[in-house]
Amino acid sequence: MSDQATEHRTESATPTARPGVLAGLLRTARPRQWVKNVLVLAAPFTANRIFEQDVLVAAVIAFASFCLVSSSVYLVNDAIDVAADREHPTKRNRPIASGIVPVRLAYAAAVVLFLGSLGVSLLAGWQLTVVLAVYAAVQLGYCLGLKHQPVIDLCIVASGFLLRSIAGGVAAGIPLSQWFLLVTAFGSLFMVSGKRYAEIVLFEKTGAKIRASLSKYSSSYLRFVWATAAAVMITTYSLWAFEIRERNPHNSVWAVISIVPFVIAVLRYAVDVDGGHAGTPEDIALKDRVLQVLGLSWVACLALSIYL
Structure with missing residues (x-):
């Protein structure tokens, strides 16, 4: 039709x-x-x-x-x-x-x-x-x-x-701090390339249908992209955390401590990406209790460094 x-037909519906x-x-x-x-x-x-x-x-x-x-x-x-x-x-x-x-x-x-x-x-x-x-x-x-x-x-x-x-x-x-922009930019690329990589891995394992644009990528290339994005994101966040500590009048160490849960959370999420389970990031965030604890710990440390 x-x-x-x-x-x-739709317009003439009752x-x-x-x-x-x-x-x-x-x-x-x-x-x-x-x-x-x-x-x-x-x-x-x-x-x-x-x-x-x-x-x-x-x-x-x-x-x-x-x-x-x-x-x-x-x-x-x-x-x-x-x-x-x-x-x-x-x-x-x-x-x-x-x-x-x-x-x-x-x-x-x-x-x-x-x-x-x-x-x-x-x-x-x-x-x-x-x-x-x-x-x-x-x-x-x-x-x-x-x-x-x-x-x-x-x-x-x-x-x-x-x-x-x-x-x-x-x-x-x-x-907006340059570190804020870099962390956000490469964090976004990490999530997007990880999702695409997971879709390709799922396709290679099960033969599930994938979006047409993914036919132009290889799993090794997308793995390179999300690994690079993760490395840059972690590096820029660490530099940003040290800058936050220097700006804090009380020289709070919480910003530096926040690097620990941040890095572990990235590595934890990377396990899902590598296994081909990051096709729906929101589902992972809602189901992975360990990732939730790490995320809350990171937010808490960052909040203490900024607001304490």
Whole structure:
């Protein structure tokens, strides 16, 4: 059935079917992915300003803006990939591919969400709007074909996490340390390349279907990328921790101590990556109790070094 026929069938549906369209739009917007946007709190937290009312309000505005713009990107992505998704064994069940949400409606909703995100971001200042526009432009390029370009696709996905972290600082007017940017950038690359590596390992073990862009990578190359990213991330975090200690008027040793749980957590997560189980990082974080303890220990040490 053609797109036009599908759209006509959906549009001519009875009013009782309308909740299905709304539910389909919500599902396509991926609200579960909004948890990524808590990264906007990273800069205020590390700058010891998270409890300032103005800063917290700016961070909330940045969070809301990224929720809207990221959902608009998901809508555009699924609308562009509708033909390919209909041939995919699982993606064909997505609301747009299955015909629940018309393609034109998806594009219209994406525009509304994008304009809404720009409007909300202006409440914190034009600087946040610029960051948001850059994010949208980069992600749109990804949707339009850059996701099929080796290396470029990894960098674009990783840049999404980096821009979220930058947005929190920009919205609150907080200068961003070069170490903060490096840790965030290479930490993002570590997560993204690790996820891709795990997908390839799973494919080699089980023959499970993988995304088309992964056919241009080898497992050894992705292993090299995430290992390099992990090494740079650990190095830059260690340098940042020593800088935090020097800035602390009480010369607190907690920043240096935080290196220990940070490194162990990275190594622990690397075990999952190496075993091909990092395809869903959020599931690992929720199921691995040891990793949770290490993460909480790291946050506690970092908080003590900054706020004590």
